[in-house]
Amino acid sequence: MELETKTIIIENNRCAWGKCIFCSFSKKRDIPVLGENRLNQLIENELKGITTLKQLKFFNSGSFLDANQIPVFVQDFVLKKCKELKTEELIFECHPMFITDKNIERIRKTLDSLNYNPKISVAIGLETADDRMLKKIKKGITLQSFEKAVGLLKKYNFYARTYLMANLPYEKDVEKSLDRSVDFALKHSEKICIINTYPYGYAELFDIWLSRKWHPLNKKDFENLTGKYKKNKKIEIYFDDFISYPKFSIAKQKKVDLYGANKFNLTHPYYEVWQEYLADFYLPPKIKNCILFLPCSFRKPYSMSKTHKAILERLKSVFGYEKIHQIMISNPGLIPREFESKYPFANYDWSEAQETPAIKKLYTKVTQERIEKYLENHRAHYAYTSKKPVFCYLKYESESYIALENACKKQNIALVNLLDKEAYDFLKKEGMRSILTNQILLDKMFLHIAKAKI
Numbered sequence: 509m510e511l512e513t514k515t516i517i518i519e520n521n522r523c524a525w526g527k528c529i530f531c532s533f534s535k536k537r538d539i540p541v542l543g544e545n546r547l548n549q550l551i552e553n554e555l556k557g558i559t560t561l562k563q564l565k566f567f568n569s570g571s572f573l574d575a576n577q578i579p580v581f582v583q584d585f586v587l588k589k590c591k592e593l594k595t596e597e598l599i600f601e602c603h604p605m606f607i608t609d610k611n612i613e614r615i616r617k618t619l620d621s622l623n624y625n626p627k628i629s630v631a632i633g634l635e636t637a638d639d640r641m642l643k644k645i646k647k648g649i650t651l652q653s654f655e656k657a658v659g660l661l662k663k664y665n666f667y668a669r670t671y672l673m674a675n676l677p678y679e680k681d682v683e684k685s686l687d688r689s690v691d692f693a694l695k696h697s698e699k700i701c702i703i704n705t706y707p708y709g710y711a712e713l714f715d716i717w718l719s720r721k722w723h724p725l726n727k728k729d730f731e732n733l734t735g736k737y738k739k740n741k742k743i744e745i746y747f748d749d750f751i752s753y754p755k756f757s758i759a760k761q762k763k764v765d766l767y768g769a770n771k772f773n774l775t776h777p778y779y780e781v782w783q784e785y786l787a788d789f790y791l792p793p794k795i796k797n798c799i800l801f802l803p804c805s806f807r808k809p810y811s812m813s814k815t816h817k818a819i820l821e822r823l824k825s826v827f828g829y830e831k832i833h834q835i836m837i838s839n840p841g842l843i844p845r846e847f848e849s850k851y852p853f854a855n856y857d858w859s860e861a862q863e864t865p866a867i868k869k870l871y872t873k874v875t876q877e878r879i880e881k882y883l884e885n886h887r888a889h890y891a892y893t894s895k896k897p898v899f900c901y902l903k904y905e906s907e908s909y910i911a912l913e914n915a916c917k918k919q920n921i922a923l924v925n926l927l928d929k930e931a932y933d934f935l936k937k938e939g940m941r942s943i944l945t946n947q948i949l950l951d952k953m954f955l956h957i958a959k960a961k962i
């Protein structure tokens with residue numbers, strides 16, 4: 509198999525610097541420490557079946573030239589593999605503290621001994637061309653040390669691939685700061701990569717996000733900020749590379765009790781960052797082209813509750829079931845089925861008995877806003893319109909339904925409640941309990957969605 513480009517990500521041992529405020533990997537508790545042979549085996553597996561590879565990107569969350577992370581034996585193995593695959597460019601990352609005469613000269617000598625002269629590009633996370641800011645984000649470099657490292661690379665005919673972060677916290681004018689950084693980096697680098705600053709679970713930046721004082725840029729804002737660089741061939745732009753859902757450390761999980769029907773348990777920052785992620789960064793699974801909003805349940809994860817078990821059992825026989833994206837509506841916001849076990853969605857409780865008129869009103873308002881934002885941002889994915897509806901199976905008088913109905917109206921999206929109104933009203937009048945699991949209603953739900961031909 510011939511390949512243009514391949515990215516290998518192998519994490520091994522902690523980054524020697526380990527202090528950047530946006531870095532999650534270096535703060536993790538358990539970081540793998542692998543032997544040389546195991547590392548080579550992993551690399552071999554990654555390259556299996558490839559006969560020719562034009563470009564190899566090798567990332568290891570730290571420094572390729574730090575022998576504690578990538579032993580010299582393994583560094584050489586990568587170079588040999590590149591030669592075997594006739595690789596024209598090898599890109600690896602490195603903190604300037606390891607870009608030394610000794611380390612670079614050694615790589616150059618190995619390449620000479622192999623009689624192989626690929627383009628070697630060293631990815632350096634400069635992030636910003638501002639010494640004051642570099643100190644604040646604890647990058648462990650200065651513009652001077654960066655320039656020195658780049659000078660050394662040039663000396664050995666290696667190239668600098670400089671990474672910049674757009675929208676760093678503490679920055680008053682993100683545009684001005686990025687422009688200044690791009691100008692500086694262009695003077696010193698063969699390539700620049702602008703990435704959207706995004707907070708990962710163990711990073712200090714995640715706490716800043718939770719404080720609600722700073723937010724990652726959504727796609728539109730990021731494109732507005734970086735659009736002017738799009739045509740520059742020396743610049744690559746990445747909005748959501750390697751982005752993941754919000755992950756909460758055990759310490760953070762222990763810190764709060766998400767119980768009770770109150771404002772705290774409705775607008776808690778843990779929920780807010782999840783909702784921001786879901787609206788602005790999350791990509792719904794490709795196959796899911798139709799939304800079905802469902803209620804939450806006391807038992808978590810929801811699919812273990814009696815109500816959800818009954819709904820799921822009936823729903824699974826719908827033709828095209830796999831296309832239905834089940835999204836629960838609850839006080840944490842919207843919860844797509846695939847995240848129902850993630851913290852805190854299986855670790856909260858909202859007691860209806862504690863609800864007051866004021867909290868119900870607030871719930872409806874907050875929930876409506878969350879639904880609106882989700883529907884608006886994912887319109888292209890689901891392609892719902894005033895004709896192609898979103899579905900729900902919700903009690904008509906519930907705040908979740910009212911919020912959803914209002915949101916759909918505002919977004920001009922059709923809404924079909926699969927809970928048969930006539931049968932529901934009748935059963936309610938009869939004083940029927942556990943109404944959502946009633947067989948008549950579940951059968952009607954099936955018929956209504958089957959008729960809709962999703």
Ligand code: SF4
Binds near residue numbers: 523524
């Ligand atoms: S240099 Fe890279 S791996 Fe090390 S702490 Fe900073 S971002 Fe993390």
